[in-house]
Amino acid sequence: MQHSATDISAILAKADIKPSVQRIAVLRYLLENRCHPTVDDIYRSLSVEMPSLSRTTVYNTLWLLAERGAILSLDIERGNTHFDYAECPHAHFRCNKCGAIYDIPLTHTCVGLSDARFHVDSINVYYTGTCKKCFNPNSKIKIQNNQH
Amino acid sequence: MQHSATDISAILAKADIKPSVQRIAVLRYLLENRCHPTVDDIYRSLSVEMPSLSRTTVYNTLWLLAERGAILSLDIERGNTHFDYAECPHAHFRCNKCGAIYDIPLTHTCVGLSDARFHVDSINVYYTGTCKKCFNPNSKIKIQNNQH
DNA sequence: TTACAAATTTGTAATCATTACAAAGTTTAA
DNA sequence: TTAAACTTTGTAATGATTACAAATTTGTAA
Numbered sequence: 031m032q033h034s035a036t037d038i039s040a041i042l043a044k045a046d047i048k049p050s051v052q053r054i055a056v057l058r059y060l061l062e063n064r065c066h067p068t069v070d071d072i073y074r075s076l077s078v079e080m081p082s083l084s085r086t087t088v089y090n091t092l093w094l095l096a097e098r099g100a101i102l103s104l105d106i107e108r109g110n111t112h113f114d115y116a117e118c119p120h121a122h123f124r125c126n127k128c129g130a131i132y133d134i135p136l137t138h139t140c141v142g143l144s145d146a147r148f149h150v151d152s153i154n155v156y157y158t159g160t161c162k163k164c165f166n167p168n169s170k171i172k173i174q175n176n177q178h
Numbered sequence: 179m180q181h182s183a184t185d186i187s188a189i190l191a192k193a194d195i196k197p198s199v200q201r202i203a204v205l206r207y208l209l210e211n212r213c214h215p216t217v218d219d220i221y222r223s224l225s226v227e228m229p230s231l232s233r234t235t236v237y238n239t240l241w242l243l244a245e246r247g248a249i250l251s252l253d254i255e256r257g258n259t260h261f262d263y264a265e266c267p268h269a270h271f272r273c274n275k276c277g278a279i280y281d282i283p284l285t286h287t288c289v290g291l292s293d294a295r296f297h298v299d300s301i302n303v304y305y306t307g308t309c310k311k312c313f314n315p316n317s318k319i320k321i322q323n324n325q326h
Numbered sequence: 327t328t329a330c331a332a333a334t335t336t337g338t339a340a341t342c343a344t345t346a347c348a349a350a351g352t353t354t355a356a
Numbered sequence: 357t358t359a360a361a362c363t364t365t366g367t368a369a370t371g372a373t374t375a376c377a378a379a380t381t382t383g384t385a386a
Contacts, residue, residue, distance in 0.1 A: 048333080048334090048382090050333095050334065050335085050381085050382090052334085052335070053334095068372095069372080069373085070372085082335085082336075083335090083336090084335060084336040084337065085336095085337090085373095086335075086336065086337075086338095086373095086374085086375095087334080087335055087336070089372095089373070089374080090334085090335080103256075105253040105254070105256060106253070108251075108253060108259065108344085109343080109344070109371075109372065110371095110372075111256065111372085111373090121291075123291075123293075123295075123296050123298070125296075126299065132295070132296070134291065134293065140288050141289060141303060143269075143271075143282065143305055145271075145282065146310070147271075147280070147309060147310050148271050148273075148280070148305065148307055148308070148309055148310065149307045149308040149309075149310075149313050150271070150305045150306075150307040151274065151305075151306050151307035151308070152305065152306045152307070153303075153305055154302070154303070154304050154305070154306070155289060155301075155302070155303050156302050157291055157296065157298045157299075157300065157301055157302070158298075158299050158300045158302070159296055159297045159298040159299040159300070160296070160297040160299070161295060161296055161297075162294070162295050162296065162297075165297050196353090196362080196363090198352090198353095198362095198363065198364085200363085200364070201363095216343090217343080217344085218343085230364085230365075231364090231365090232364060232365040232366065233344095233365095233366090234344095234345085234346095234364075234365065234366075234367095235363080235364055235365070237343095237344070237345080238363085238364085256373085257342080257343065257372080257373070258342095258343075259343085259344090327386105328385100328386085329384100329385090329386085330383105330384090330385090330386105331382100331383090331384090331385105332381105332382080332383080332384100333380105333381080333382070333383090334379105334380080334381070334382085335378105335379080335380070335381080336377100336378085336379070336380085337376105337377100337378090337379100338375100338376090338377095338378105339374100339375085339376085340373105340374080340375070340376095341372105341373080341374070341375085342371100342372095342373085342374100343370105343371095343372090343373100344369105344370080344371090344372100345368105345369080345370070345371100346367100346368085346369070346370085347366105347367090347368085347369095348365100348366100348367095349364105349365085349366090349367105350363100350364080350365075350366100351362105351363080351364070351365085352361100352362080352363070352364085353360105353361080353362070353363085354359100354360085354361075354362085355358100355359095355360090355361100356357100356358090356359095356360105
């Protein structure tokens with residue numbers, strides 16, 4: 031799916047973030063790559079067309095977007111934060127074998143929390159285990175990547 | 179609550195882990211400190227009585243226990259894994275202001291996943307936001323710690 | 327346009343949790 | 357007793373993330 035700079039600027043505006051070339055590029059990447067990329071995935075990919083891009087800018091932009099609720103940060107793999115443009119809330123499944131992260135509709139679950147002790151900002155649900163591709167006991171092939 | 183070495187050895191045995199002085203100490207710490215400590219919390223605390231203890235041993239023991247299902251590792255704070263001896267499954271709430279992590283009974287939620295695509299090993303549910311202590315808008319005091 | 331302040335980006339140098347690894351110590355079982 | 361297997365220890369990487377200051381870009385008022 032293509033996303034114009036105007037579309038993307040509108041999303042930024044809604045999050046009260048001024049559009050810059052770098053911020054548009056990062057958000058566009060997330061819109062067009064729904065594979066839950068890491069900072070490094072994003073940085074390396076954008077660097078090809080934008081060699082002056084700094085890793086720090088990617089970090090700054092991602093945390094800003096996440097803070098304003100425009101994207102989600104997923105702490106689903108130890109030591110590697112993944113990012114997700116999430117139109118509607120959903121859960122995730124991460125395969126321990128191949129590392130792939132799948133989206134799970136939240137209709138399967140009901141995870142509201144009404145507890146007077148807390149003012150809830152975010153709900154995070156994730157599962158880990160083995161995906162079907164990796165579960166076949168006859169298969170000896172183990173693939174390790176995040177793109178599926 | 180006190181826990182004898184025998185009690186703790188029984189938990190280790192159930193997880194098919196041989197008891198050693200170090201492993202018993204780490205597991206005992208988790209049993210007696212239900213505050214979701216980090217590796218460093220555990221290491222620093224145990225070091226007082228056990229000066230020869232190595233941080234690597236604490237890591238090895240915690241991952242071994244988590245791998246065998248005897249304890250939970252919580253990726254609830256970026257860059258700092260917390261650990262939890264969990265008798266029965268429950269969710270967590272982490273306050274963004276003070277860092278405290280609270281237990282939430284899972285009766286509030288229903289998070290089973292029956293999806294033919296996946297063989298589920300673990301279910302992780304956590305909330306973030308502001309806890310009641312920190313939510314008072316008149317309070318100017320911001321405390322940053324994990325022990326509550 | 328010019329000038330200046332504010333915001334943003336960049337690159338480098340820390341920081342810090344975690345892991346790798348090999349040497350030393352301990353346990354087990356024949 | 358002995359050797360293999362297991363465990364612990366300490367040190368040295370690794371690698372994601374952050375701090376920070378200089379450079380660049382943007383917005384705005386004259």
